Amino acid sequence: MAEVDGGNGPLRVGVFVCQCGLNIAGTVDCDSVAKFSEGLDDVVVVYNNKYTCSEPGQLEIRKAIEENDLNRVVIASCSPRMHEPTFRAALEAAGLNPYLLEMANLREHCSWVHIGEKDAATGKAKDLVKMAVARARRLEAQEEMVVPITQKAMVVGGGIAGIQAALDLADAGYKVYLIEKEPSIGGIMAQIDKTYPTMDCSI
């Protein structure tokens, strides 16, 4: 059983397999992946839902953590670049350190790129979940450092976009450094006569 103590007693991993509607379930046999996950080390509960990122999906994660006393969470859904912040927040809401989450990318890296290869894609999905659980079992809680922010901004380029951004921030009360390469601000906009759709002058 538990080789690693995460600081929360023996390892208790929860796996959430997301179908993402048919985005994942259309290619990957999610039932089979969920069943497979049940047999992985320290996995105490497995969910198989339609949309894990939805409000009910997130509530379910929170409930599952509380009810099953989970201390590691694996979510097999989309790219962590998409929803890692969402799920980290769900863990935090359930009182679990957000770094005790691991994701398996069954959508961008599996179902969407192996369309029509259900068996092979399901096999890969199982591997991805297995790898995620293996990693999750060794995850440790981390404390994020809070650093102060200098309440000043730099805008690089003084064309129409830079002018607008600088004015908005300056009006909001921030000190703004506007850096322009040319001797004057204005950019390409200043060279244009009238502008659409209003047909008035640019400067």
Added chain:
Amino acid sequence: MADVGRHPNIELHAYSEVDAVSGYVGNFNVTVRKKARYVDVKECTACGDCEDVCPITAPDEFEIGLSTRKAIYQPFPQAVPSAYVLNIDECLGNNPIACGKCLEVCDKKCIDYDDKDELIHIEVGTVIVCIGMDVYDPTPLDEFGYTRHENVITSMEFERLINSGGPTQGHLIRLTDREQPKTVAFIQCVGSRDANRGNPYCSNFCCMNTVKDCLLIKDHYPDVDIKVFYMDIRAFGKGFEDLFQRSKDAGTIYIRGIPGEVEEDPETKSLKLYVENTTEGTMECHEADMVVLSIGAIPRKDSSTIQQLLTLQRSQDGFFLEAHPKLKPVDAATQGVFFAGCAESPKDIKDSVTQAGAAAARANRLMMQGKVKVEAITSTIIPDLCTSCGICVKVCPYNAISCDTKAKTPATVVEAACAGCGACSAECPFGAITMKHFTDVQIEAQIDAMLEVDAKDKVLAFACNWCSYSGGDLAGTNRFQYPPNTRLIRTMCSGRVDKRFVLRAFARGAPIVLLSGCHFADCHYINAVHWTQRRVEKLWDELEKKGIRPERLQLEWISAAEGQKFATVMRAVEELRQKVTAEEIEHTKKALAGVLEPRKPRAATKKATEQEAAAQEAA
């Protein structure tokens, strides 16, 4: 523009460039180079006396060479700051025999021929990148005859000709005879939407710009005939279709088809346009006194400078890549950096203003809280294992590690300065550096889990979070299909991939291991990716010595924009995998069995490891 000049909260540095950036979200230290202007901005009243006496004339950049300026000049009348600038390369200088006239007449004595570049240091919490775009140069599209035929001009040149502040005071004339043209032809999509010549993307604003130009001509000269040659008119914004209809009602003729050739009449200098009218299905020849090429946008030539300073990424078209195309359209992947305007993609004024507002709001959202949480993915030293060899100090791209190699005290990490690439951890010969959230044990557990069953059928690929992993995501969103044999392990940077991970994978029976990182210019961690390459090159030698084919370790650079390349690489590694024999794998497993044993405690191997460190240092 004038509002910027007088706003109490805006410090404008015109004629300046960003020279260096260090730090991280909330705490960027920036060095700005204020280029020598040779005119004191604060003192200059833009009276123009200097310009009157300057004997030098040069093409006026603001007027795209359609008129001239002096060596000392104001870029344009409404310039902000309202001050002159001296082009020292054109100036004859202050040798009284040569010239020095401007200084003589300047009442304020604000001209200084010995002015020097000045470096200023600023500290900011957020950065908004709005470096804009360049325009496409249509000279290579020879069929249109730009620069060969004088009456073929670009849409930017047209802007200056129709502008009342321009060189002709807004009178539309031909460049050859200064006569008003009776017929004007516009050619659309010049340099845009052509994968072979120019650029494959749509430049967004050119259709509506031409619609606007047609209305301007018709307002000033109702009798001028206008023909617009187009492939599609994209009038998709609010009020745009209405404007398009107005230009048609005013008499503009729209012809679907891009001319294959523009020919000049040697005597009249008028032009003939040969075109396939794809609505009528006919070959036609149209005459025009003037042709305007509606040119598209290209990324700024100097984009790579700011890209490297702020560790940004660019998409395949060369414009800056946003953190997410739908959900974070103005955020850069680098926390605290935002995009607005054409730096991100070609767009018109309304969209630029909208995006600038969004970027300002995103920056405000960060700054107003006064503090920010930074990800806990940083390195920590295990003092007991550290031999104070100092390698990590050299590896760290952020100078976040310090170590007194003479005093032999363990290295220390400034956590706030550590960006979390993990190159130090991979390079440390003693296993004395742990990367939080990407520890050796965690990654080794993934390797072992993946290769536990049917290892021979699988390719292990390491992918960096910012580029290669995202390239894989893009392959997914674009549904680029590839064989299902690869399994990715994500690290923040490819520089984190310890050689022990690679050897472990081979020892566990992996037929092929792929390391994929970002292109050198895209590295999110300044230059950490260099360590990846160095390490892989050494590994190839090591594998060869052990009788393992080096081809079984692949190295690829895949950017976040290269979904297609990601899929191609995945297909290629699968082909390689099929060539690896079972005997080869067995041989490798035996040859590398030693790497599966845990690291020996330092005391037992101290001498050996110190020798290894010395050898590494020498290398």
